Amino acid sequence: MLTMRFFTITCKLILSLVVLSGPLSLAHSAVVIQYHHVSDSTPRQTSINPKLFQAHMDYLEKSGFKVISLESFVKQVEQGIDFDDKTVLITFDDGYLSVYEDALPILVKKQYPFTVFVNAKPIEQGLSQWMTWEHLRELKRKGATIANHSYLHQHLIRKQEGESDGDWLNRVSHDLALNQQKLDKELGKSVKALAYPYGEYNSNIQKLVRQLGYVGFAQHSGAVDKFVDLSAISRFAFGGDYGNIEDFAVKVNTLPLPVIKWKLLDSQGGELTDHVLPEGEFRPRLKLWLEDGDIIKRLNCYFSGQGKTGKLTSKDSVVFELKANIKAGRSRFNCTVAADKEGRFYWSSYPVIKGLPNGQWYKE
Ligand SMILES: [Zn+2]
Known part of the structure; x- marks a missing residue:
């Protein structure tokens, strides 16, 4: 599926260069x-x-x-x-x-x-x-x-x-x-x-x-x-x-962010296999691979209760970091960037769930 999306994005990129169509x-x-x-x-x-x-x-x-x-x-x-x-x-x-x-x-x-x-x-x-x-x-x-x-x-x-x-x-x-x-x-x-x-x-x-x-x-x-x-x-x-x-x-009016691959990383940079965080993990990072360098530059993610996250960019990927420890409960990285001049946005998000520090679940 990732490869297919990559293929499609590449085709669209070529097409947009040829016909100078929109984003x-x-x-x-x-x-x-x-x-x-x-x-x-x-x-x-x-x-x-x-x-x-x-x-x-x-x-x-x-x-x-x-x-x-x-x-x-x-x-x-x-x-x-x-x-x-x-x-x-x-x-x-x-x-x-x-x-x-x-x-x-x-x-x-x-x-x-x-x-x-x-x-x-x-x-x-x-x-x-x-x-x-x-x-x-x-x-x-x-x-x-x-x-x-x-x-x-x-x-x-x-x-x-x-x-x-x-x-x-x-x-x-x-x-x-x-x-x-x-x-x-x-x-x-x-x-x-x-x-x-x-x-x-x-x-x-x-x-x-x-x-x-x-x-x-x-x-x-x-x-x-x-x-x-x-x-x-x-x-x-x-x-x-x-x-x-x-x-x-x-x-x-939003559009899905054209991400090739999403990965949730732990505070040491290792890959997390689940968005429900293990005990002892309080600073997950989100890494995205994107085809479009302009989007990499302009993209921002916001984390529940913390506002805009820290951001480290490279040529084909970007890592978003929390500014404070995550609290128990359901949170998410909300990632958005303007998509065109008509005011539409790319908008995708990545959920993260954290239990209480003692390993128990919080009450709701
Ligand atoms: Zn319900």
């Missing part, structure tokens, strides 16, 4: 957007006001975005078909009632397909903030894809006390299968797609998800193209401080 990979960006509640009366951090949601959808329509279904998104990547520029996939996590009450009428009017990732347990319990199976059946009739968000909505990367790797992965696998069975039974068979609860995955979970035949949606921001890893698809989340109309416009 690289401008034409094939897809952006996956993520919401939870569409309501004024639910937790602010995970909610977007219904009027603002309407403004987002109006923006997509008037700016000529193409909204596609999850099934089309996956098919295009699997078949290596370029996305049309300004492609958007709309997703909601958890299956909250406000999606039925406030988002559905707007989406139906626009005839936009969308996806809801559902964890079935609160639906079975009849919790009032969630949709019912009847609501979900209606959503499906009206063009929604309903997909997996696990049954128990746990942190999939966390092993329980005394659990072996095998037991842990069996437990996760059973939880995903249980949820899929409930969705299939209540709503009819659907595509095998999973949104990781809390956006958390690690290399073992990715491997499992691939083996089980799911595609995996994460929660680190960034645009994608047909080279996206289908076990860790970036999404831009909107809610709380994120999602005013200017912020939304910038994000849906």
